[in-house]
Amino acid sequence: MNPVLKKELKVRTRSWKMPITISLYLLLLCGFLGLLASQMILGYRSYRGIRLEDLKVLYATITVFQLILIAFIIPATTSSSICGEKERRTFDLLLCTRLSSFSIVSGKLSASLSFMIILLVVSIPIFSIFFLFGVITPTNVFLLFIYYLVTALLFGSIGIFSSAFFRKTTTSTIFTYFFVLMLMFGTGFCLIVARTFADRIGINNISDTIKAIYNAVVYMNPMVGIGAILENQFGEGPIREILIDRKANANLLSPLYYNMGFSFIFSLILLFMTSLKINPMKKFANKGEDKKNKKIERKEIKRMKR
Amino acid sequence: MLKVENLTKLYGKFKAVDNISLNIKEGEIFGFVGPNGAGKTTTFKMIATLLRPTSGKIYLDGMEVNYKNLKKVRNEIGYMPDFFGVYDKLKVTEYMDFYSDIAGIYGEEKNRIIKDLLQLVDLTHKKEAYVDSLSRGMKQRLCLARCLIHNPKLLILDEPASGMDPRARIQMKEILRELKKMGKTIIISSHILPELSELCTNIGIIEGGKIVVNGPVEEIMYRAKSNNIIKLSVLEKKENCIKLLKEEPLVKSVIENGRDIEIEFDGEPLELSNLMKRMLNQNIPLISFKPLENNLEDIFMEVTRGDGE
Numbered sequence: 001m002n003p004v005l006k007k008e009l010k011v012r013t014r015s016w017k018m019p020i021t022i023s024l025y026l027l028l029l030c031g032f033l034g035l036l037a038s039q040m041i042l043g044y045r046s047y048r049g050i051r052l053e054d055l056k057v058l059y060a061t062i063t064v065f066q067l068i069l070i071a072f073i074i075p076a077t078t079s080s081s082i083c084g085e086k087e088r089r090t091f092d093l094l095l096c097t098r099l100s101s102f103s104i105v106s107g108k109l110s111a112s113l114s115f116m117i118i119l120l121v122v123s124i125p126i127f128s129i130f131f132l133f134g135v136i137t138p139t140n141v142f143l144l145f146i147y148y149l150v151t152a153l154l155f156g157s158i159g160i161f162s163s164a165f166f167r168k169t170t171t172s173t174i175f176t177y178f179f180v181l182m183l184m185f186g187t188g189f190c191l192i193v194a195r196t197f198a199d200r201i202g203i204n205n206i207s208d209t210i211k212a213i214y215n216a217v218v219y220m221n222p223m224v225g226i227g228a229i230l231e232n233q234f235g236e237g238p239i240r241e242i243l244i245d246r247k248a249n250a251n252l253l254s255p256l257y258y259n260m261g262f263s264f265i266f267s268l269i270l271l272f273m274t275s276l277k278i279n280p281m282k283k284f285a286n287k288g289e290d291k292k293n294k295k296i297e298r299k300e301i302k303r304m305k306r
Numbered sequence: 307m308l309k310v311e312n313l314t315k316l317y318g319k320f321k322a323v324d325n326i327s328l329n330i331k332e333g334e335i336f337g338f339v340g341p342n343g344a345g346k347t348t349t350f351k352m353i354a355t356l357l358r359p360t361s362g363k364i365y366l367d368g369m370e371v372n373y374k375n376l377k378k379v380r381n382e383i384g385y386m387p388d389f390f391g392v393y394d395k396l397k398v399t400e401y402m403d404f405y406s407d408i409a410g411i412y413g414e415e416k417n418r419i420i421k422d423l424l425q426l427v428d429l430t431h432k433k434e435a436y437v438d439s440l441s442r443g444m445k446q447r448l449c450l451a452r453c454l455i456h457n458p459k460l461l462i463l464d465e466p467a468s469g470m471d472p473r474a475r476i477q478m479k480e481i482l483r484e485l486k487k488m489g490k491t492i493i494i495s496s497h498i499l500p501e502l503s504e505l506c507t508n509i510g511i512i513e514g515g516k517i518v519v520n521g522p523v524e525e526i527m528y529r530a531k532s533n534n535i536i537k538l539s540v541l542e543k544k545e546n547c548i549k550l551l552k553e554e555p556l557v558k559s560v561i562e563n564g565r566d567i568e569i570e571f572d573g574e575p576l577e578l579s580n581l582m583k584r585m586l587n588q589n590i591p592l593i594s595f596k597p598l599e600n601n602l603e604d605i606f607m608e609v610t611r612g613d614g615e
Contacts, residue, residue, distance in 0.1 A: 003407035011395040089391035093452070096354050096385045097408045098377050280356050281373045 003099065004107025009114065018115070025069060025119050029126050032065050033058070055135045060230050063144060066123065067151065067226055070116065071184060074152050075176040077115060078159025080169040081108040082278060087169060101275040105164075109156050109271065116152040120145055140233050143256075147229060150260045151222045155180050157267035157274075164274045187221040191242065203244060211244045218242055219258040228256035307332040307491045308353065308460060313362035315348050315515075322348040324515035325362070330493065330508070332459075335486055337506035337523075338495040339602070341610055345515040346495045347388060350464050353493070354385035366460065384453030388465040388495075392445060394438035398429060401437050402451065409456035423451040427481055443474025450481065461485065463494040467501070479505065503527075503602040513610045526605060535598040536578070539566045541591035550588055554581060568598075 012018055040054045082105075085091035094104060127144075130136050159176045166172040194214055198206055218224055227239045232252040239255050276282050310328040314321065323345040330336045338346050351357040353364055355376060364371040371379050393401065402420045406412070411419060424430045427447035432440060440448065446466060453461060466482075467475045479501055485492060486505070496502045502509070509526055511519040519526055540547050548567060551560045556573040571578055582595050 003404055006407065007393070007396070007400075007404045010400065011393060014395045088393075089387075089389055090393060092351075092356055092385075092387050093390055093449075094408075096356055096380060096383065097405065098380045098410070098456070099408045100377075279373075281358050281376055 002103055002107040004104055005110045008111030022122055026122055029123055033062055036061055055133050056234055059130050059135050063226055070148060070152050071155060071180050074112060074116060074155040075159045075180055077112045078156045079163050079173040079176040081160055082163040083166055083169050083172050101279040105160055105271055105275045109160050112156045113152055120148055136233060144229055147225050150263045153267045154263035157270040161270040161274045164277045184222055187217050191217060214244055219255060220262055225256045225259035228253055307367060309365040311363045313352060314360050315352060316360040321515050326517045330491060332491055333489050334508055335492045335506045337502040337509045338493060339509060339606055340512035344512045346512055347464055350462050354383055354462050355379055381456060382459045384458035385462045386449050386453050386464060386466055388468060390449055392437040396437050398435055398437055398448060399433045405452050405455050423454055427451045443470045459491060461490050461492045465495055467496055467498055499602040499606055511606060534571060536569050536571050537566055537598055538595045539593045541593055543590055547590045
């Protein structure tokens, strides 16, 4: 077992922060579900029962809500992981050991992901309610949870990356939230604007390259993954409308696979860059400093020539 | 054991370390002395693989300290920084356990090493205490124990006794003596110079990123003594004595200090003895004639200008 992960788990489970966060998480999920359900049931005038259509909406809303919660929790736990160590002055002690930079980064990330797994596991009973009414199958939930995990990996990698690049936790946290929100809502906004223009021009008049770029941005957005899962479960959804030139017989889950593929590869790139950044003996970690020194050296040579 | 060749570290225009070279043999205790901001910590960090040098090379046991040999080098080094933090939710044994896991030491061997090290740094009675609750001195000792967990050949100790009370400092000194007996090569920086001169075999004085003095402690002390101060007192004929001293070519300065006279003598012990004889021949009633003892603090004050900060 990675020593950093082992230590992190020990430290995290010792504080009150963990049970409080789990309780708050469940409270939020249950509260949100309860609020939606009560709104629906109170809204019925003549029918006293549960409608499958409403449950589907309820389920879709709760899955998106869980994704939003992940987008808020994971950056909070990862964006301070490395700069927190720097601020506590424990990072140098860790760096000068025989532990590789990648082990430090992966240990920190897996600690955050294991916390996320705990949150996902405790939320299973809430999702089980939907089994009772036949809204979803266990396979659907399994796929959904795999998707959550991969998305958490992406958000976590962004958090770890920024915590290695910024010295202060506050700056790192702000950057992580900005990046995650841009990925979720920024790309969404760009897509809406692009689609409006595309519809006005006429989709057939757009070049294939632009269509490919547009679809690539669609696959980057984490919301698209969840959209594809829901579309596959219920046989209807907005993804069909969002993508350009989608074939009629295309696999409904393919946007999810592309999205998870993007999340996974992008996470690996970020983790690799982070491990380079925290390694003081690597050129990448000293790039800025080296550039500055070279500039000064060049200036000195010029001055001497004159 | 450790060879440093023309090591330089630039931070923009500022030269933190300026072309320094060192050669530290196995079993040596090398004291690194210098004012704040002189470049001690930067040099230590470069040796401990925590900073990439701008230029120059470091060799540890013939192996170049670079990215390729990182793991091997780190296996041979135990680094204790001047300021360090601890994980507040860990107990002393768990803290040691964490670093043993990193060092790849498991099972019975791990328990034995942790027990021995806590005994060495006198923290056995605190093994169940939370690290955060320890005093500054205890934390320093715990950090030293952490450095030793993988049995490194070279120990880099940056101000290990800073902020400690006298008792804790004495304890730290005893531990370092023990490590010296164990044959560890140690590079140590400290502001408590008398302790350093007692403990170290070699001394390097650094200022403005440059090594200004480097060599065995005795040699440096002797070198400093060649410009030494002699304090003498006479029963009477003080004026005659001062006149005679001023005529001596090896006497650089004569200062009257109450009943005493202090002279700066630049010569060998034999020439000093001849001077004393000449004074006695001139019937100067000498009461005392004693060279003032020089210590590391005097040498430090002499060779540094104190503009490091």
